[in-house]
Amino acid sequence: MNDPINVGLGERVISADPADVLVAYGLGSCLGISMYDPVRRLCGMIHAVLPQRMNGAEPDSARFVDSGIEGLIHEMERRGADPRRSIFRMAGGANMLLASGVSHTFDIGNRNVEAALRTFQRLGIVLKAKDVGGNLGRTVRLYVADGRMTVRILNGKEQEL
Amino acid sequence: MLDSTHFDEDLLKTLHAVAGAGIHNAARGFSSLLGHQIQVLNPVVRVVPILEIPRYVGGPESEAIGIYLRAEGDIAGQIMLIIPFHKGLELVDLLMDVPAGTTTQLGSLERSALGEVGNLTGTFFLNAVANLTGTSVRPTPPAVIVDMVGAILDVIIATTGGVTESVILMQAEFIDGERSVETNFWVIPDPTTLKTFRNGVSAES
Numbered sequence: 171m172n173d174p175i176n177v178g179l180g181e182r183v184i185s186a187d188p189a190d191v192l193v194a195y196g197l198g199s200c201l202g203i204s205m206y207d208p209v210r211r212l213c214g215m216i217h218a219v220l221p222q223r224m225n226g227a228e229p230d231s232a233r234f235v236d237s238g239i240e241g242l243i244h245e246m247e248r249r250g251a252d253p254r255r256s257i258f259r260m261a262g263g264a265n266m267l268l269a270s271g272v273s274h275t276f277d278i279g280n281r282n283v284e285a286a287l288r289t290f291q292r293l294g295i296v297l298k299a300k301d302v303g304g305n306l307g308r309t310v311r312l313y314v315a316d317g318r319m320t321v322r323i324l325n326g327k328e329q330e331l
Numbered sequence: 332m333l334d335s336t337h338f339d340e341d342l343l344k345t346l347h348a349v350a351g352a353g354i355h356n357a358a359r360g361f362s363s364l365l366g367h368q369i370q371v372l373n374p375v376v377r378v379v380p381i382l383e384i385p386r387y388v389g390g391p392e393s394e395a396i397g398i399y400l401r402a403e404g405d406i407a408g409q410i411m412l413i414i415p416f417h418k419g420l421e422l423v424d425l426l427m428d429v430p431a432g433t434t435t436q437l438g439s440l441e442r443s444a445l446g447e448v449g450n451l452t453g454t455f456f457l458n459a460v461a462n463l464t465g466t467s468v469r470p471t472p473p474a475v476i477v478d479m480v481g482a483i484l485d486v487i488i489a490t491t492g493g494v495t496e497s498v499i500l501m502q503a504e505f506i507d508g509e510r511s512v513e514t515n516f517w518v519i520p521d522p523t524t525l526k527t528f529r530n531g532v533s534a535e536s
Contacts, residue, residue, distance in 0.1 A: 179382045179488065196391035196481020199489045219488060238388050266486045267399070267474050278489035307482020324394055324479055 171181045171205050173273040174311070177217045178200070180233030182242055184214040188315040197262035199279035201211060201235055201286055201302070202310035204259050205242055206317030207251035213314040214246045220278065221285035243293070258295055260286055261310045263302040279303065290325055299331045343378065345526050346524055350376045350518070353456035354503045360455035361505060364447065372504040372511075379500045381491060385485050387500065388413050388515060391481030395419075398482060399474045399486055401456055405466035408451050408520035412416030413480065414512065419445060422512050429512065442475045445519065449473035456516070487519055488513075 174193040177183045179200065183192050194202035194217040204215045216232040216239070223229070223237035230241025241252050263283040283302045290297055301308065301321050311320045311328065319327040351374055358371040385391040396419035397410040415424060423434040423441045426448070434441060453470045461468045476483050487498070501516040 179385070196385070196479035196484075198478070198482030200481075200485050219485075264482065264485075266476055266478065266482055278485075306353025307479040307485075309479065309481075324477075 177215045180219055180231070182214065182216045182230075182232035182245065184212065184242075184245055185314050186212045186249070190314040192312040192314070194262075194310065195247075196257055197308045197310060198264055198266045199261040199262070201260055201282045201283060203235070203239060203242065203254050203286060204310075204312045204319050205251070205253070206247050206289045206312070206319075207246065207256045208317055209252070209255060210250045211314070211317070212246060212249055213241050213312050214251075215312050216242050216308075218282065218286075220221070221281045222268060237281050237287045239249045239286065239293070241296065245250055253293075253295065257298045257317060258290065259297065259299045259319045261301040261308050261319075261331060264304050264306055264308070266305060266307070340453055343376075346414060347376050349460050349527070350374065350499070350501045352463060353459040354501060354516075356455040356521065357452035358503075358505060359417040360451040361448070364451050365389075365428075365507065367507070370506040372506055374501060375503040376499065376501050378497050381488060381498050382519070384488070384498065384500075385481055388480045388484070389415060392479050393485075394477070395480045395483060396445060397476040397478070397483035397486070398445055399476065400449055401436070401471040402453075402468050403471060404461075404468035406457070406464065406468040406520070409487055409490065409517060410449075411483070411517040412449055412452065412469070413483060413515045413517065416477070418512055419477075420447065425510055425512070435476060441497040442477075446475045447471040452516075487517060491519055 172189040175183055176190045177192050177194040192215045201218045206213050218235040218238040219233050221235050223234040229288055232238040263279040265277050265279045306323045309322045319331045321327045321331050354371055354374045358369050362369040394416040396414045400410045402408045420434045423444055424431050426444045450473050455469055459470045501517045504511050506515045
């Protein structure tokens with residue numbers, strides 16, 4: 171097993187090396203969105219920060235949920251994946267200030283989740299699994315060897331999604 | 332769009348002065364809360380790209396306590412204090428005046444004590460800023476978050492990630508006799524607030 175590959179804020183990582191594990195650490199309101207093509211055994215993940223692409227950003231920027239999903243699919247296709255047989259999953263989108271008085275000011279987590287669902291629907295893609303919302307941070311791992319995705323919360327165990 | 336190029340040398344100089352005064356004032360607030368003198372060592376101010384924040388706080392998955400406030404008024408922005416979890420427990424021991432190692436978990440009492448730390452340090456810090464810039468500013472009640480560093484930072488990244496490219500990091504060590512607590516203050520001024528600081532510079536020079 172190789173060292174885990176960090177999928178940092180606003181990044182997209184794609185791998186076909188079965189010894190790789192892609193990890194997005196400590197997702198709060200951010201979303202970790204993954205795509206796995208079981209035939210090509212190709213895995214990709216993005217760590218999206220905000221729901222919608224802003225003017226001037228790269229058209230496939232992984233910083234934004236909508237452009238990030240499209241960018242992930244395009245890059246995976248370019249490397250031989252087929253989105254129609256691929257497995258899509260996502261986790262994150264928490265509201266970290268849920269219990270506090272300032273939470274109503276912004277609920278980026280929820281908006282990120284909505285943006286993802288809208289984008290998937292527009293592209294005719296069905297999500298296989300999701301673990302979103304709440305008020306806890308999550309670490310998400312994607313194992314290239316078998317396309318397994320796991321979610322872990324603070325002091326919790328890794329759970330398969 | 333605000334980016335690192337907007338933090339020119341003059342602005343940084345002002346921010347150093349404002350932050351230095353703010354941190355020392357925060358230590359005074361802290362001292363009054365504890366009932367004895369707290370010292371501040373080596374306050375450092377730097378401008379950090381927003382996407383690099385997790386590298387400064389022990390990695391995105393490590394457990395930490397975040398105390399979050401918004402500043403409202405003439406000056407608007409966000410303040411986040413981040414303390415590694417075990418250091419936060421030591422801070423509670425210090426606040427409750429019990430031997431180090433007594434506190435092992437955070438219940439509602441411990442959380443509200445930490446919230447009070449945020450409240451006091453935030454208020455004293457903002458008062459110093461307001462005095463230096465001749466503006467009026469007040470903090471919102473603090474929110475205390477215990478989670479992975481990355482998830483805590485998402486609060487500020489999500490609210491600024493599209494607009495602000497850089498944030499101000501202030502690091503200081505609060506010393507109470509033999510004990511010390513390192514803190515990271517992340518101050519994220521709204522763009523208009525940076526203008527106030529800039530005007531502060533021109534008014535002084």
